[in-house]
Amino acid sequence: MAASVRDPEEAKATPDFPALSELLWQLADDDLLIGFRASEWLGLGVHIEEDIAFASIAQDEMGHAMTYFQLLEALGMGRADDLAQLRPVSERRNSILVEWPNGEGDYAETPHFDWAFTLVRHFLYDQFEIIRLEGLCQSRYAPLAEAAAAILGEKAYHRDHQQLWLDRLLTHGAESRARVERAVAQAAQLAGDLTDLGPWGNQVAEAGWWPGADQAGARWQQAVESFLGRYQLAPPTWSCPGNGRRGDHSPHLDAALAVLSEVYRQDPLAQW
Amino acid sequence: MDRLTFDIYEVFAQTDPLAPHQHQFSLLASSPEMALALAQENFLRRREIYSIWVVRRDAITQSGPAERARFYRRKKGYRTTEDYRYLVEKWRRYKQQPMTPETMV
Amino acid sequence: METEREDPERVEAFLQRIDRGERIEADDWMPADYRRQLIRLIAMHGVSEIMGALPEKEWVPKAPTLYRKLAIMAKVQDEIGHGQLLIRVAEDLLAPLGKTREDLLDDLFSGRLKFHNVFHMPAPTWADAGIIAWLVDGAAIITQGMSLSSSYAPYVRALQRIVEEEGFHIQHGESICMALAEGSPSQRKSLQEALERWWPALMMFFGPRETDQATSHQQANLRYRIRTKTNEELRQRFLTKYVPRIRSLGLVPPDPTLHFDAEKGEWVYQQPDWNWFRQIINNQGPRSQARLTLKHLTYEEGRWARAVLAQA
Numbered sequence A: 001m002a003a004s005v006r007d008p009e010e011a012k013a014t015p016d017f018p019a020l021s022e023l024l025w026q027l028a029d030d031d032l033l034i035g036f037r038a039s040e041w042l043g044l045g046v047h048i049e050e051d052i053a054f055a056s057i058a059q060d061e062m063g064h065a066m067t068y069f070q071l072l073e074a075l076g077m078g079r080a081d082d083l084a085q086l087r088p089v090s091e092r093r094n095s096i097l098v099e100w101p102n103g104e105g106d107y108a109e110t111p112h113f114d115w116a117f118t119l120v121r122h123f124l125y126d127q128f129e130i131i132r133l134e135g136l137c138q139s140r141y142a143p144l145a146e147a148a149a150a151i152l153g154e155k156a157y158h159r160d161h162q163q164l165w166l167d168r169l170l171t172h173g174a175e176s177r178a179r180v181e182r183a184v185a186q187a188a189q190l191a192g193d194l195t196d197l198g199p200w201g202n203q204v205a206e207a208g209w210w211p212g213a214d215q216a217g218a219r220w221q222q223a224v225e226s227f228l229g230r231y232q233l234a235p236p237t238w239s240c241p242g243n244g245r246r247g248d249h250s251p252h253l254d255a256a257l258a259v260l261s262e263v264y265r266q267d268p269l270a271q272w
Numbered sequence B: 001m002d003r004l005t006f007d008i009y010e011v012f013a014q015t016d017p018l019a020p021h022q023h024q025f026s027l028l029a030s031s032p033e034m035a036l037a038l039a040q041e042n043f044l045r046r047r048e049i050y051s052i053w054v055v056r057r058d059a060i061t062q063s064g065p066a067e068r069a070r071f072y073r074r075k076k077g078y079r080t081t082e083d084y085r086y087l088v089e090k091w092r093r094y095k096q097q098p099m100t101p102e103t104m105v
Numbered sequence C: 001m002e003t004e005r006e007d008p009e010r011v012e013a014f015l016q017r018i019d020r021g022e023r024i025e026a027d028d029w030m031p032a033d034y035r036r037q038l039i040r041l042i043a044m045h046g047v048s049e050i051m052g053a054l055p056e057k058e059w060v061p062k063a064p065t066l067y068r069k070l071a072i073m074a075k076v077q078d079e080i081g082h083g084q085l086l087i088r089v090a091e092d093l094l095a096p097l098g099k100t101r102e103d104l105l106d107d108l109f110s111g112r113l114k115f116h117n118v119f120h121m122p123a124p125t126w127a128d129a130g131i132i133a134w135l136v137d138g139a140a141i142i143t144q145g146m147s148l149s150s151s152y153a154p155y156v157r158a159l160q161r162i163v164e165e166e167g168f169h170i171q172h173g174e175s176i177c178m179a180l181a182e183g184s185p186s187q188r189k190s191l192q193e194a195l196e197r198w199w200p201a202l203m204m205f206f207g208p209r210e211t212d213q214a215t216s217h218q219q220a221n222l223r224y225r226i227r228t229k230t231n232e233e234l235r236q237r238f239l240t241k242y243v244p245r246i247r248s249l250g251l252v253p254p255d256p257t258l259h260f261d262a263e264k265g266e267w268v269y270q271q272p273d274w275n276w277f278r279q280i281i282n283n284q285g286p287r288s289q290a291r292l293t294l295k296h297l298t299y300e301e302g303r304w305a306r307a308v309l310a311q312a
């Protein structure tokens, strides 16, 4: 494998750079959207103590996004906040799974959020993020490897939290079990693009930006299905109404970005 | 409608290996595992965490108001260094430095 | 609970403990009236933290930068955390009456339990989030600082944690407000407008000035050393601390009469509309119903999940 690259200029000069930037967009956009969705729950949690715990998860994800956007900024792609807030939908590379709303309704007016879906979706994402980060810890791009190691440290808590809840819901009564089953079925129809590596997929692993990228999808599917199997849940058929990794998103992303950037857009050059 | 009842867990945490477990606060949870998962973000958002204990409140035997009154005791200077302050002056007479907790070890 | 006749000697001995500056614990004997006053105060404080998270919560997903998004999330999370601490203290006081957290929240939704008047106000711009964190939290820390000398130890233990976090809240608010004050004309304008919007609420924050006949609740709370200062003392303290700082940022409080009367040694200010205040605390404020609906709706929809947690 090629030697480690630390300097952003050097990274930009490599022929495989498009694969690295593509990967960073996926990382940054995934965490931005999952963090945004989790943040909509703040103040509305099913239980006061839980509201607080989940708020930390939301912060962690948003913090991860900030780190990735800063890596992109260091690579001369623009200012982190511009990248997070001003890029058009067609340039977004997050999975459709993470842009999907928590449920019906506006978070500030009359939200009808689905806690089971929120947990299942986040759990699916956690599983993938952990596998991805484990590979990224060995990334040839040293700043990314260092960021991945730091971020990975926070992920065990997220996955454990989601699993603890799902375990409880799946083993304490038919109603909550049915809710989780519905949520799994719904999420399965959205998560099909999660493991897609995008247009530069082959180079991501080959160039060493993300060692193990080529096996990540299979590992993720296996981990998820073995978790579901523990509760006698059949492996779902994974599909997706588009492909976020290739810029083909649902209308929910437009709506999410409009909210997320509402204030910043008023004056992107101002100090906030 | 049925009232839901939760268990109350008392939360204790140690911020580093040499610190004692200190009581933080209490929370409502469904199981010890859930209490543990909730405790860290409920009470230790800005602290280092080395270890957390969660204990169901009803498993704690605690002293009550009567014991609080009985915990009173008179001052016992002979149990402390307080009664030995005069040694400072004595050592001075022997032209020696009195020992302090730092110089003793 | 049946208010069984309390032994006057026992009550007297309790009041002597209060006078000696002793702290009362949850398992100490206490007069039913002391318990009632504590529940009233602490439950209201607790649900005010929970409801108080809502105006700022509106700005959580919208906060202008990634950094502000993180900081306001942490801030609002803390407020819910304050609610958790206080509601736990209230629950332990309610337990001997056979009541739980659910009863407390039901009382909030039915209007029997009030939440603080300041949190019934709209927060239509990002600048409002700054003013809330700076000035509303600034006012709250004055009340909470006073309550650190309260006679009820579990309340004080909760407040110690709360006051520690308020330091971060106020600086978070100062940072937002200063950025806007130093920013573009439209940013400055939005900050001034937010100040104007919140000013009456801030003047009402501590409640009406006490007259010669303070309410029986106020008298009881002072007697029990649940509180130690009057509304007006707290408001004067707020004005002393914040008016110069507000003005130093080029902001103008919307009260032409506002000044410090050196002779009287106190701030003179225009009385807010106390009739409006009474409407607000009865959930007739501009955002009272909307916020209660939001909280109630999500609380009801989360019931199934709580039921799963509550099962043995």
Ligand SMILES: [Fe+2]
Residues within 6 Å of the ligand: C049, C078, C079, C082, C162
């Ligand atoms: Fe607070």
Ligand SMILES: [Fe+2]
Residues within 6 Å of the ligand: C079, C137, C165, C166, C169
């Ligand atoms: Fe606060």
